[in-house]
Ligand code: KIV
């Protein structure tokens with residue numbers, strides 16, 4: 415049994431199925447690049463036949479992201495497999511991931527097929543996929559609720575057909591750790607050719623047990639776990655990559671297993687996925703939540719100051735949080751600002767640094783302490799890697815208890831100016847309705863979230879906006895001490911992305927080339 419557990423990341427496929435968590439192609443590419451820095455073994459980049467956008471994303475990731483194997487999901491049909499290969503063929507290490515359900519409940523109600531028919535389809539799919547590449551993964555969807563003997567039969571047959579990885583999904587998050595561990599152990603015991611493949615676990619979190627089940631699978635002999643950054647995914651999500659990896663790292667005495675993950679990239683990966691999807695990480699989330707390494711209680715603080723290990727089982731630095739808790743303020747100079755950004759792994763051009771520093775000074779003048787999270791938000795807000803079709807120049811919003819919220823807005827667009835006023839049911843609504851009057855860009859508002867970057871009423875507010883157009887989604891973010899201003903900036907950034915990427919796609923007839931967000 416190998417000591418090394420493979421990490422198969424499905425943030426871009428299963429994770430992206432989170433309600434409200436979809437990303438556009440360029441955002442998926444940015445996540446894939448970060449997953450490569452994190453050093454996952456496999457990136458599942460999408461489900462190519464499911465939509466043209468998914469197809470393009472898988473193709474782009476296959477063309478541009480080096481390091482991990484790149485997987486694309488497909489049902490057990492030739493059409494799906496052909497389409498997946500069309501996108502995956504550019505990868506240095508392509509993996510075709512084909513699946514079919516094996517539980518009677520899925521066979522009867524969804525597939526309307528007999529067990530024999532499903533077995534044949536599974537074998538035929540693996541054989542057909544094998545004609546394209548060597549690395550083939552087969553998933554027995556709803557394996558946990560499948561008849562065990564039948565599951566053994568399918569697993570044995572797909573391995574004989576050439577599957578190099580066999581994945582055992584708990585599709586509906588139904589399993590309990592002891593039960594799931596036993597299932598993996600029994601498959602290893604009963605399937606005669608099991609050693610010819612890597613056995614994998616894929617757990618959903620409906621009962622909050624996905625990480626526990628994945629770890630039970632590792633203890634029972636699984637060689638791969640499938641997971642997502644921040645545990646995002648359909649319904650209650652998938653197993654969280656950061657929790658699995660840090661459990662294996664923190665308890666070598668129990669697991670005796672390693673991964674290839676560069677844990678110092680965990681925090682950055684978490685922030686990127688949260689920023690791009692707009693799915694906020696809960697403050698008390700294990701490993702990457704804002705409070706995960708914070709000690710409020712005096713007795714804890716005292717203990718940690720004496721000896722870290724009294725109350726800390728992991729080093730914050732291990733996941734890429736910076737060592738010093740240096741807080742900047744209005745007296746901090748450019749040198750300290752620049753040094754702090756460098757420690758946070760943020761590198762800017764001179765122009766961008768100038769812009770970010772000017773903004774930092776404005777914020778520091780109004781806010782006593784500027785934390786790392788504030789710096790990251792300032793940089794994200796100030797540094798635009800795409801041209802601004804619209805720039806917010808002036809905004810005046812009036813709201814009172816009994817009155818009608820009103821916004822007056824002036825935007826700069828090219829060499830001209832656009833000015834108008836409008837009303838809404840609230841201040842943000844008035845701002846957005848007014849902007850809509852000014853810009854000639856068809857779109858729909860898909861999602862709007864607001865969060866405070868740190869604590870206190872003087873905290874920076876960070877707004878994420880998703881706009882839809884032609885089946886694509888454009889995410890904008892804005893940060894400000896005033897949430898109405900942050901809301902306006904986020905909306906305008908999303909509109910700017912829409913204008914830019916739409917034009918870019920038109921010029922390159924569908925496939926965006928290298929894009930840096
Ligand atoms: O949950 C599941 O069963 C899946 C498979 C398609 C791998 O996501």
Ligand code: ZN
Pocket residue numbers: 428583585616618
């Ligand atoms: Zn799944």
